[in-house]
Every structure is written in structure tokens, then in C-alpha cells.
Amino acid sequence: MSKVRIIPLGGLGEVGMNCMVFETDTDAIILDCGAMASHHQWLGFDFIIPEFTYLKSIQKKIKALVITHGHEDHIGAIPYLLDEVEIPKIYCSTYAYEILKFKLNKLNKSKANFEFIDINTEYVEGDFSFSYYPITHSIVESHLVYLKTPAGNILHTGDFKVDPKPYINWEINWDLLKNKNVDLLLSDSTNSEKAGRSTSESSLYDSFKQKISSATGNVFVCCFSSHSPRMQLIFDVSKELNKSVVLVGASMLKFFDINRRLGYLRLEGVDLITDENKIDLSSNKNVFLCTGSQGEYSAAMSKILRDENSNVKLREQDTFILSALKIPGNEINVRYLINSVSAIGCKIYHHGSDNVHTSGHAYQDEQKQIFEFFNPTQFLPVHGDYEMLRTHAKTAKDTIKDINVIQMIDGQVTVFEDKKIRLIDEVISARKRWVRGREVGAMDDRSLKERKKMARDGAVFAFFFYENGKLYDLPQLHFLGFECDAEIEKQIVEDFAKDLRAKPMVLEDCEAVLGRIVKKYLGHKPAVRCKIGS
Structure with a gap:
């Protein structure tokens, strides 16, 4: 029997940015491609998205993108994915499409081939076949996905709760699912630390x-x-x-x-x-x-x-x-x-004692209900930070005695073979990237380090005419993000001019010297940039 590689690019080890790859030797499908809110608004980012390097490396295998529902943490990165990776087909509901259409139009992107899904209808893409079923969440047209693979059957719950009386009629249909043979369950871990049931x-x-x-x-x-x-x-x-x-x-x-x-x-x-x-x-x-x-x-x-x-x-x-x-x-x-x-x-x-909100994610008793109904032999907790995943894994073991559970995080690789899962040593790149308008950058690049430094310490810009150790006039300094006392600024300029005249310096040396002088007088070192005229 063939094996299936399961690789999360986002959403496991953190809350948001959900994206998972299912891959055989010849074919691959992607489940969701979401964004994550930037928790550092002072850096000026709109949100965070996954890195798509691995998807580009398996470009020829990719058959489709399968969308569970229309929340940002499941579809928010799709416009940027389409810039870098060719996606032959996007499967989604009409509701998710309407949200995506708005995003694509806003960014002047139109290259996407959508397939609108029907409930309980089987779709085939290469080695995979899958079908959608309704499930209750805080957005309509949320779905769980039943996936048939050469290695066994997988059920991914998507985001869900078990609400006996949803306010809008979109709920799990147990009758449609009762005959599904589930070998591997992937399920929403968001509220795994909360005992009991979520309120309706x-x-x-x-x-x-x-x-x-x-x-x-x-x-x-x-x-x-x-x-x-x-x-x-x-x-x-x-x-x-x-x-x-x-x-x-x-x-x-x-x-x-x-x-x-x-x-x-x-x-x-x-x-x-x-x-x-x-x-x-x-x-x-x-x-x-x-x-x-x-x-x-x-x-x-x-x-x-x-x-x-x-x-x-x-x-x-x-x-x-x-x-x-x-x-x-x-x-x-x-x-x-x-x-x-x-x-x-x-x-x-x-929220709390005032009863003005209820979660769209399942609590422990609802998670147990899913385990008991589908009775899987294998389990991968998804959609949560590390502690959420760990607690969900414990609930699985408490509910099904002999269940095989693997807890993984972004970039790790699990192999599904002969209806069993195992974690292998391989790790692929699953870095995060920031988005600001139409601009996308790596979370570990130089520009991010500069943003952090300027946000924390401000910046100093210096302009002066300088050539072969000869300074033609005193440097002009501009301080951004903080104020500098006029007398201290005068001392900084004089010390900097003295060092510039002492010996010829290249740009990098000028910036290093100015940084040391500023730190001596201010007690902290801002970002420093010099512009040299000649």
C-alpha cells in the first residue's frame, strides 16, 4: 500500500495560519491556506502567512487546494499563494468563494479556478478522493472533509463545535457520516483545555x-x-x-x-x-x-x-x-x-459571567463525542498551540484506549502507511512571512530586524560630505522616534566629526562609529544610517 506524507506548514504549534499538505509519490493536495494576526502591530504588519518554498518544490504534484471554511486563518494567505504556486483548482463553498473573490479583486488578482462543492459528493484528484459534510462553527458553510487515500481513510473536522441548537441552520449531519470508516482523525484542538461542552x-x-x-x-x-x-x-x-x-x-x-x-x-x-x-x-x-x-x-x-x-x-x-x-x-x-x-x-x-459570547470551537466533551462516533485508530491533533495539541492528545488517549497519537508541529513530517501514522526525522522549511499591503517579507530577514530595532530604539540618520578622510562640514543628524536634547546632539556631532577626520572610513564604519557615540550619550543604541555626499 502506498504511503501519504502529512506536512503542516502552519497552524500546529500556534493559533492561526492553518495550512496542511497531503502528498503521495505522484500527487499532492493542500488543505486550507490561512493567515495569522500579527501580534506585533507596532512593527506595521497586516498579518502573517506561511512560507511556500516547499509547495514550490512539489509544484508538479499539486492537484488542488481544498478549503474547509471561510475564516481568515484558513483562507487569508491564498492570494499570496497564487502569486507563487500554480494551483490547478480550488475547492470551496459559495460562501468562502465570496470572501476570496473580494480579497482577490482588492489585490487585483484573478488567476484562480474555483470548483463549488456540494455536500456528500465525492471529488477525485489524483491519488486522493474527498467529500464535504456540514459542521457547526461560528461562520456558515463550515465543513469537515472525508479524505480517501492509498494509505487509508482520513477525516479532518475543520473548525467545529457540536451545537444541538445552532442559531443558523448549519449543523453536523450524523446520518451522513455514520457509515464512514475513519482510520486517521485530524481534529480542531482550540478549546481542548476547556472541560465540558460549549454553550449553544x-x-x-x-x-x-x-x-x-x-x-x-x-x-x-x-x-x-x-x-x-x-x-x-x-x-x-x-x-x-x-x-x-x-x-x-x-x-x-x-x-x-x-x-x-x-x-x-x-x-x-x-x-x-x-x-x-x-x-x-x-x-x-x-x-x-x-x-x-x-x-x-x-x-x-x-x-x-x-x-x-x-x-x-x-x-x-x-x-x-x-x-x-x-x-x-x-x-x-x-x-x-x-x-x-x-x-x-x-x-x-x-465574555465570562455575562453570557454574551459562546465559542465556535468544541470543548472536551464534544471532542470526546467525535472520538466515540468515528472511533479512529490514529489521531493527529491540529489547529492549536503546543499545549492545546498536547491536551487534545490526552483526551484522545483517555477516550480510546489503544489509539495511536502523534503530536507534531509545523515543518515536521508524518507518514501515513497501512492505516497507521509515524513521525519521521525529516523537517521541511515552515518559516513565517509578514504581509504589509502588497509587500511580503520573511520574518527572519534583515528588514524585520531593522523594524524591530527602530520600533524599540528609534533611528538616527546622518548626512555629511566626506571623501578620503576629509569632512567638508559638520554632519547633520535627524532623530526619529525620540527627541534628543540640543546640547547632547551637539556633543554627538562634534565627537562624530572628530572620528571621521581621524582616519578614512567606509560607510559601514561610519555607521558603527556613530552608533557607539550615540549609545555613549543616550544609553541606548538606535538604528543608525548614514548618507555620504562627495
Whole structure:
């Protein structure tokens, strides 16, 4: 029996940037290709994506890209993948396509061949055949993928929860899956450390109704724009309470449009305002549905708090509901968001005891339910940081006595052969890359080191006329990111000029000398750049 190599390029050992390769001797498919939020906004990155060096090395094998759902951490890197790797076909749902189409158009990219999937339909690409099945998550048209390979059958859950009463009718169909023979299970580890079961999305209705009905002013609900069930829930509560719903933020408007066109929203009787110029703040009957739940600087809520939105104001008598979890790495930004709202004096509700959010990822008992239903003999935990993966592995062993579990991270290689998995010594490059607009760079290149240094210590730029050890005038210094006392600057210039006159220097020597002098006077060493005229 042939063997299948399984290689994660992202998403194992960290939260986000999910991308996995399944490869035989002749063929390969890619499952998802996502981005990861940059936890260092001060470096100026939009987000992080995987490196595609390995995919380029197996270009001739690649048959297709298989998309589980439309969240950023599963599709966000696709426009950049298409720049570097030829993907013959992209399998995805209509919903994921609508999101991808927007991304590709925004970046003026159009070279993509999409295949829209149907539920319980088998697709064949080389050595692989696969089929899609619905599963509940915080975005509609989420799927698990059942993959038949020469080495055995694989089931990848995608991101999921087991919700007995989802707010939008998109749930796991156990009847379609009950006869599936699963040798190897790959499953979402995000909430593996949380005992019990996640609460149902429908359970939030009464909580939101109570909080919105008791509000004396306007209500601001901050959540992910892609959360279709939450959007519908807010519409329904607002309709019952005779409140107007105001959509704030470009992403919120974009997802509203996609949901509306694809028929996922019930809008009859909803007083919806999409034009901010038509808002009557004094009515105190508005529910603002805003982006920015992770404290993103450019999101709608952050702009409101900085008073950069002339039509939308958060006032002391208003109520603020943070209807989202903190993504790991965003804790400081979210805390700053809450403190900024608190400083205004608003009533604040957030996840925890306030029951204004439920996760789209399975807790331990739901993960056990998946193990018990499919009864796999092999297990690879996916989609999580190292501790999430480790805890999920323990749950697997506690649930199925003889299950073979391998915990791997990005760049490692697992071989699936004769319906069994084993980790091999081979490691492939799985570096991260940053994205800023249309610019892409390696996370370990020189430019990143310079960004970090300038963000931490500032920069000094020097301009002077200099040739063969002769300095024609005193250097002109420019300080960026910090202020320098005029007297200290004068001392730095005099010392630098003295050293320049002492002996001829090349550019690199000039920068090293200036760096030492600046550190002597300031106690820290900024990034240093010299421009020499002659």
C-alpha cells in the first residue's frame, strides 16, 4: 500500500495560519491556506502567512487546494499563494468563494479556478478522493472533509463545535457520516483545555434581550463580522425590542452583504441602518454592530473611541457588549479596548459571567463525542498551540484506549502507511512571512530586524560630505522616534566629526562609529544610517 506524507506548514504549534499538505509519490493536495494576526502591530504588519518554498518544490504534484471554511486563518494567505504556486483548482463553498473573490479583486488578482462543492459528493484528484459534510462553527458553510487515500481513510473536522441548537441552520449531519470508516482523525484542538461542552449559540438570545432592553442609552455590540449567527441574533433581538440596527465598519458591511445575497439572514421587520449619516443618537434606540473585538487599531470600534467617526459617538449613558473571545496574543489590545470604554463610564458586558459570547470551537466533551462516533485508530491533533495539541492528545488517549497519537508541529513530517501514522526525522522549511499591503517579507530577514530595532530604539540618520578622510562640514543628524536634547546632539556631532577626520572610513564604519557615540550619550543604541555626499 502506498504511503501519504502529512506536512503542516502552519497552524500546529500556534493559533492561526492553518495550512496542511497531503502528498503521495505522484500527487499532492493542500488543505486550507490561512493567515495569522500579527501580534506585533507596532512593527506595521497586516498579518502573517506561511512560507511556500516547499509547495514550490512539489509544484508538479499539486492537484488542488481544498478549503474547509471561510475564516481568515484558513483562507487569508491564498492570494499570496497564487502569486507563487500554480494551483490547478480550488475547492470551496459559495460562501468562502465570496470572501476570496473580494480579497482577490482588492489585490487585483484573478488567476484562480474555483470548483463549488456540494455536500456528500465525492471529488477525485489524483491519488486522493474527498467529500464535504456540514459542521457547526461560528461562520456558515463550515465543513469537515472525508479524505480517501492509498494509505487509508482520513477525516479532518475543520473548525467545529457540536451545537444541538445552532442559531443558523448549519449543523453536523450524523446520518451522513455514520457509515464512514475513519482510520486517521485530524481534529480542531482550540478549546481542548476547556472541560465540558460549549454553550449553544441559541442560549445567548435571552441574555442579549435582557441587556439591550435594560440599556438607558444606545448599545454597542462588538463582534467578529464573519459571525453570521451572531449577526442574525442581534437583528432578531433588536427587532423584538423595536431597536434600530446600525452596521459600522467596512468588514461588517461586507459580510452583511454576503450573508444577505446568499440567503443566510432573515431581515423582514428589521430596522436596519447602513448609512451612518441617518443615525439619530439622541433616540437612544440604536444597536451598533461594530468590528474591532480584538482591539484592532483600524477597526470601527477603535476609531469610535479615538473620536474619528463624526456620526457615531460612545457616551457615558451607553452600553458596550464585547461579544467575542480574546484570540491568544491579543490580550493587551483587548484590555486596552475595554479600559478605553470604561474611561467613558459606559456599562460594560464581556465574555465570562455575562453570557454574551459562546465559542465556535468544541470543548472536551464534544471532542470526546467525535472520538466515540468515528472511533479512529490514529489521531493527529491540529489547529492549536503546543499545549492545546498536547491536551487534545490526552483526551484522545483517555477516550480510546489503544489509539495511536502523534503530536507534531509545523515543518515536521508524518507518514501515513497501512492505516497507521509515524513521525519521521525529516523537517521541511515552515518559516513565517509578514504581509504589509502588497509587500511580503520573511520574518527572519534583515528588514524585520531593522523594524524591530527602530520600533524599540528609534533611528538616527546622518548626512555629511566626506571623501578620503576629509569632512567638508559638520554632519547633520535627524532623530526619529525620540527627541534628543540640543546640547547632547551637539556633543554627538562634534565627537562624530572628530572620528571621521581621524582616519578614512567606509560607510559601514561610519555607521558603527556613530552608533557607539550615540549609545555613549543616550544609553541606548538606535538604528543608525548614514548618507555620504562627495
